[in-house]
Amino acid sequence: MQYQGVLRKMQTEIGDPIQYYLLFDGDFLNLNQVLNKELSITFIKFQCLNCGEERPIFRQGFCRSCFYEIPTAGDWIMRPELSTAHLDKEDRDLEYEKKVQLQPHIVYLANSSNIKVGVTRKSQVPTRWIDQGAHEAIEIVEVPNRYLAGITEVALKDHIGDKTNWRKMLTNDVDDEDLIAYRNKLKNYIPNEALDYYIENNEETHMIFPVIQYPEKVKSLNLDKTPHYKGRLKGIKGQYLIFEDNTVFNVRGNEGYVVGLEVQ
Structure with a gap:
């Protein structure tokens, strides 16, 4: 073939x-x-x-020119705390940015090589976790826009990592962790603006890779x-x-x- x-x-x-x-x-x-x-x-x-x-x-x-021009490669993609559509403020294309930023977002914990915090659109659960090679994950908050998710991630990064060790992930050098316990501990560090969106009762999602x-x-x-x-x-x-x-x-x-x- x-x-x-x-x-x-x-x-x-x-x-x-x-x-x-x-x-x-x-x-x-x-x-x-x-x-x-x-x-x-x-x-x-x-x-x-x-x-x-x-x-x-x-x-x-x-290509280089597209990367620096198109809205799908704006800085807020990698750094959601830079999102401004909720302020009606344009970065590169306000219509596109409103479409993506002004929708439900999830701040989550995922365990790929270690426990890390991350952000994704709600519509991308569990796809985002699969793409990261996470064998387990759990939602922490569900907020109405990307900015709130971004500032929550920034606050939590002071207390837990936000990077995956891809070599450990690929060699399966990983441990199962109690993500519910980690979620509960991190509640104390969620910004006030997002605290009302904390998810109190949910279970881990487990992924099995081929x-x-x-x-x-x-x-x-x-x-x-x-x-x-x-x-x-x-x-x-x-x-x-x-x-x-x-x-x-x-x-x-x-x-x-x-x-x-x-x-x-």
Whole structure:
């Protein structure tokens, strides 16, 4: 089976295990069906996810000029506390920013390699947790806009981490934690503006990833340095493909790369 197209982050469906899909124009590949098979990846060219031009990818699948111009790459994406749509104040495109920022957001705890705090739109639960490779997660607050979620995350970051150790996540060097107890402890640090939105009674969500074999020590595949790679797929976790020789490939980290795939 052969496929070709521009890489975008894998689409997922919650299940036991989680189902993963690569979507191309007019075609798709269910990667769970590729487990234990040989998969080759060949870099062909760049294609910016916004303008579609063949330009080197700068960040998030966009060329440099698009990254600094389009509303989908504004600073508030990575730093939600910078959101201003609730003030009717534009960053790059107020209509778009209102659409995204002025909707329910979740501040959560997720355990991928360690417990971390994060923010996502409510509509992205549990997709966001799956993308981070979290095997367990829980909501802390549900607020009506991105700004309130952002200032809550900033306040909680003084008491718990906000980063994932992707190497630990991929080697499955993780422990189960009592996220309910952590949530309850963190309540004391939620800003007053968001305290009324605290979620008092909820349970952890658990994710099961399709992994046959975890790597002992990860080697990251860089298509710029290694434009062709072939290996036996042994697992999928987060947005990573895991191969038998300990190679891992970050699909989301290579958005905007046009590749050829062959399954044998």
